[in-house]
Amino acid sequence: MTANKVTPCCGGAAPCREEPSWFAHMLGHCLDYAREAHAGGRPIVGILCEYTPRELILAAGAVPVCLCGGSAETIPAAEQHLPANLCPLIKSTYGFSVLRSNPFLEMASLIVAETTCDGKKKMYERLGERYSMYVLELPQKPLRASGLRYWEEELHRFKAELETRFSVRITDERLREAIGVMNTERRLRRALAELMKRDRPPLTGRQLLALKSSISGIPAELEALETTRATLDAREGPPEYGERVRVLMTGVPMVQGAEWVLELLERRGGLVVCLESCTGVKPILDDVREDAPNPVAALAEKYYHLPCSVMSPNEDRLALLRRLARDYRADCIVDLVWQACLTYDVESYAIKRLAEDELGLPFLHIGTDYAVADSARVEVRVDALFESVRPRGRSGRGTRPDLAHAHRGPGRDRQRKAPT
Helix, strand or coil: CCCEECCHHHCCCCCEECCCHHHHCHHHHHHHHHHHHHHCCCCEEEECCCCCCHHHHHHCCCEEEECCCCCHHHHHHHCCCCCCCCCHHHHHHHHHHHHCCCHHHHHCCEEEEECCCHHHHHHHHHHCCCCCEEEECCCCCCCCHHHHHHHHHHHHHHHHHHHHHHCCCCCHHHHHHHHHHHHHHHHHHHHHHHHHHCCCCCCCHHHHHCCCCCECCCHHHHHHHHHHHHHHHCCCCCHHHHHCEEEEEEECCCCCCCCHHHHHHHHCCEEEEEECCCCCCHHHCCCCCCCCCCHHHHHHHHHHCCCCCCCCCCHHHHHHHHHHHHHCCCCEEEEEEECCCHHHHHHHHHHHHHHHHHCCCCEEEEEECCCHHHHHHHHHHHHHHHHHHHHHCCCCHHHCCCHHHCCCCCCCCHHHCCCC
């Protein structure tokens, strides 16, 4: 770890320790890694969603790179081709293509996408005019066994595409090796996330979000994760962390550059102890069976059951939030939805009912985009939320009722609801 330094991710007046140097310069390290791999003949494969199994790409000898855009600066260029009232993540990602300003994208031999939201699907058509695209057909009825069978078949087709395109053979042995690498990464990130269960976590939610890489399977990143976990495991956070409002945050992903809402929550006195989204714990909670007789089937089982809002019905998301609220002892739930993300926006009502009527937790829905010009409005609503939490008593956390016993039906603690 580097020396103490006050950083914007602290979310408060107390100094925090800067993240390890590897993560402080993560994008630069990833770019160096990708350029060296590209020069050595390894294909660069861009991915745009957590449903795409990185294990298959690694087993093909390629480098999986996340291409999701988090910059507001590329959105005006995207709006030359895409509607202004589209999701900012879609526009930002596409804007990098228009400007040709993402070196990972320009190096990519292939971009792998998936049929999640309609906005993404139509954007892929535009990307396909310039880049080699492969779109995975994702069934969206998780309770149907036929959907899982189709998804497994789709992954077999993707495997065959990688083998043909890159002239390799993805053996079960190579695939199990890649599964082991990704399981190691997930295990290390889970261990870091579980540090937030403490009364005084050794880091903030913003700092935890920074401890991830755009490229999976880099040995230096795995080493940095292990070192960071060991260092933080022996450390206790400052006393003021124990007095902050414990926030369970859910909703849309926050890719690098689009973290301003989380930062605002922590600046106003919150501590995001758990981020449920696909840039948080959702994709790392379950591993893939390394000893499965059919490794592709094992991959299909793991990835198909990610509780994204595109799934219908999406009861698994509610079940996951119940579990996380209990395990991380949340004081409130904040649901972030980017502009025009209709599936998450519609699900927000179900999350509100879960929070207020079942768990008895104050709830706040934040609908916004990448523009921080919206921050003053959001700040007022966050302050109101936190004021509704503080009467519970911040000093008696040890005697606070356990959420495992909070399922008392509608009406519990209705007077503590925050304005939404």
